[in-house]
Amino acid sequence: MKVGILGGGQLARMLALAGHPLGIECVVLDPSPDACAQVATSHIIGSYEDNASLERLVRSTQVVTYEFENVPSQSVRFLEEQIPVYPPAEALALSRDRLTEKGLFRDLGIPTVPFAAVDSREALVEAVESLGLPALVKTRCLGYDGKGQVLIRSRKDISRAWESLGGVPCILEGFAEFSREVSIVAVRSRSGEIACYPLSENTHQGGILHYSCSCEADPLQQEAEAMAGLLLERLCYVGTLALELFVTPQGLVANEMAPRVHNTGHWTIEGAGVSQFENHLRAVAGFPLGDTSRRGHSAMVNFIGAAPAQEAVLKIPHSHYHSYGKSPRPGRKIGHGTICAPSKEEMLRGLEHLLALAPLAPLAPLVR
Amino acid sequence: MKVGILGGGQLARMLALAGHPLGIECVVLDPSPDACAQVATSHIIGSYEDNASLERLVRSTQVVTYEFENVPSQSVRFLEEQIPVYPPAEALALSRDRLTEKGLFRDLGIPTVPFAAVDSREALVEAVESLGLPALVKTRCLGYDGKGQVLIRSRKDISRAWESLGGVPCILEGFAEFSREVSIVAVRSRSGEIACYPLSENTHQGGILHYSCSCEADPLQQEAEAMAGLLLERLCYVGTLALELFVTPQGLVANEMAPRVHNTGHWTIEGAGVSQFENHLRAVAGFPLGDTSRRGHSAMVNFIGAAPAQEAVLKIPHSHYHSYGKSPRPGRKIGHGTICAPSKEEMLRGLEHLLALAPLAPLAPLVR
Structure with missing residues (x-):
């Protein structure tokens, strides 16, 4: 095939x-x-x-x-x-526009941060009045890894923010007060079978994912699976979908979805029965889905801008190396490392070593 | 690289x-x-x-x-x-000649079946006298998957056996009375680090491997590791080596070695921390070796001559499919399936389903 x-x-x-x-x-x-x-x-x-x-x-x-x-x-x-x-065109269309994406969440009863459409400088002023500050103004389309967004702290930032994004259709988003960022990677087969991976806890810096850890029996697992299930069913989805969530005092708040395999699911290659990549292919090919349960304790660290030598990574116990075969460039994801250990303690020890080898490259500015 | x-x-x-x-x-x-x-x-x-x-x-x-x-x-x-x-030429040379291979085992104190060199019909008659019957006469070189060997049950089989193998240099091997066949897959790095996988228990039919199961804390593990260690050290080996062993009332008896990744180690792709394939590459590339310990309970079934459909295999819980992208042909290994389950009971249940989907093709004759 x-x-x-x-x-x-x-x-x-x-x-x-x-x-x-x-x-x-x-x-x-x-x-x-x-x-x-x-x-x-x-x-x-x-x-x-x-x-x-x-x-x-x-x-x-x-x-x-x-x-x-x-x-x-x-x-x-x-x-x-x-x-x-696959996934269906509707999922693609809805998710690549932050406004329709958040509208979809709201329609399904999935909590989001407050948001408002912003098509002009005047609309931005009004939206800031209604949502309050601080707030993030983001281009509706084509943003990723922290690109295409500006933080507005005070009213005097408004004009600069609007101009720096080029006057394209935007969305203003209120802030969620969150204790941690998690994501759920879920997959739906052609026959409607759904499987979810354990939550991943994610650490971003400068809008780019730095590292993720698989969560052990997280109390929020069920809530996140329910949200992912609503999306998969509503979209008659086929394939892997990732939903990024904030953990707030009021519960989970959806940030964004990605209608594809996702960086926060890379740990599933070693850390789950069947990886997000294999399950995505099983889904689109019409095969039964594979086991998404955790195998051991996993953490994944992105290699951004530069990659440590294989020797250095592979001598960390329980480590795995993933080269993407890409030439290094500042801010570019060129590989990742994974720790998949039998205990949480060993995983955390390995993660510490791995992070020391793969610190974030000097932060890129938020607006590019 | x-x-x-x-x-x-x-x-x-x-x-x-x-x-x-x-x-x-x-x-x-x-x-x-x-x-x-x-x-x-x-x-x-x-x-x-x-x-x-x-x-x-x-x-x-x-x-x-x-x-x-x-x-x-x-x-x-x-x-x-x-x-x-890598592995070194000496390992290749010694292992591809059944006589030098068994000589190596004997030199290292690794038990083998009784054997004798056979360079002529007369030498075969003499060897049969000395070793007794039944016995197997095998070409010294170029035999694999049960090819190039003939069973001698009685003296009247001798001439036919000798002729059917084409009069090339042979070895006569006595029979080991064994209860089961196991193999150890071991790897040695450029720096001399050695790692061994858990024993694999193997079921052959017609000289071809049908299926293998990973063994849980087998009491013979240590003995097998010691034998593999002797071979790896003696050969200044770099890479993966497999040693096939008979379990006899007198202990382990070496059958043959393969200076490469091995069919009985295919279960390590899912069933070990790092597979035999990755560890072979880590070894030859000069990288540190990865974790060879078991993850769950695994069994591997060869797809010989024909492969079951992906759908049928993948609906077995904890199953994995491995296509080799080869066209089917009688007796040809064209893929394998693996069960990697959290318990032995689930593994055995999956193995039973998998064996039902992938029975052996009609047995090929022993001499080809």
Whole structure:
């Protein structure tokens, strides 16, 4: 079986590596001749908007998925007319616009931070009046890893914030007072079977995920699974979905969702019965889902901008190394390390060593 | 880092899949344009005897290993003059000749079945006199999966046996009365670190491995580790080695060794902290070895001649599917399934289901 993937980065690479044992060969479409997934895939070099390239992808595969949410809508429509595309286009469309995404959460009764649409400088002033400060103004589309957002602390920040984002449609979000950030990675099969991974507890810095730990029997697991279940059912979802959540005094508050395999689920490669990558492929290929339960205690650290040497990481007990085959560049995720240990104490000891080897690169500015 | 592999079959394929996360890209040399490892490797199509192809392998890699032991000696010598080759040539040379292999065991004090060199029909008659019957006559070289061996039950079988093997140098082996067959997969790093996997209990039929189970705290583990340790040290070994053993009333008796990753270690992909494939690459690349301890209870079933559908296998709880991307052919190993369960009972239940889906193909005759 051949599965097409829009995008040939590290997520496609890890999907492809999980695919071969299943008898699934991945074909990626990516404009970059250096796309790091190509070592384990067939690679169509072409633009996501180019119909001829999309045609080639359709002709060489039986189902198409994607590794990023900012796929042009018209490309998805073009594909959908010819081949099954999972997750469904609606999930993609709703999640890549922060406003429709939060609207979806609200419609399903999933708590979010207060938010308001902002289409002009005047609307931003009004929204600040109504939501209060501090607040975050974010572009509705194309933001990720802390890009496309500005913190507004006082009214005099408003004009600068609006201009720095280029005057595009935005959303203003109130702040959630949270004690920790968690995410739930969930997967739904073609036949409607749902499986959720244990919560992941995430530490961001400068808007970029630095490290994640798998949670042991977290009391919030059930609440998070219920939220993920609502989303998966509402969207007739097929594939892996991640939902980022804030833990607040009032309970879980949804931050954002990603209709794809997710950085906070990378620990599942070693730390769960079947990884998020394999389960995503099982789902889109129409196979039964695999065991999402935890195996041991896991933590994952991103290698951002630079990667420690394999020797240094692999001598940490219970460690695993994941190179993405990408050339280093400031702020670029080029690999990750995982500790998967039989006890929480050993995991924490390994995590400490790993963090010492992979500190965050000098923080990038919040607005780029 | 680039690692060269002589042979591009399923062992090279699983090595390559384990290599990418480590930042290791494999380059295989294999004469077949269909070599199944090519989906995750660079593939040099060429003969193992062709110096130009070997040169290409040397130029594109930093270290060379192999997935089968019958590599021509002159090719290994040619490579060794230019690049590190692991496991060492001596291990290859000793293990691919059943006579020198058993001599090595004897020199190290590792028990074997009684054996005698047989270079002629007359020598075979003499050996039968001295060892008694029944006995197995085997070609010294090029035998695998039950090929190249004939059972002698009575003196009148002798001539037919000798002729059917083509009059090549042989070894006569007495029978071991054994209750079960086990194997130990062990690995030694460039710096001399040694790690052993838990014993695997193996069930062969018609000379081909049908299924293996990982053993829980087997009382023979220590004895087997000691034997593997003697071999690894004596050979200044680097990489993964498998030693097949009979469990007899007198203790463990060595049957044969394989200087490579081994079919009876396939369960380690899911069933151990780090798989035999990753540890082989860690060893040859000069990295520290990973955790060989068991994770849950595992069993592996070979798909021989035909493979069950993914859907059927994956609906068995705790199951994993491994396609080799090879076209089906009678007697050919084209994939395997693994059960990796939290309890022995669940593992045995899964194994029963898996065996029902993957019975042995009609037995091939012992002599081919």
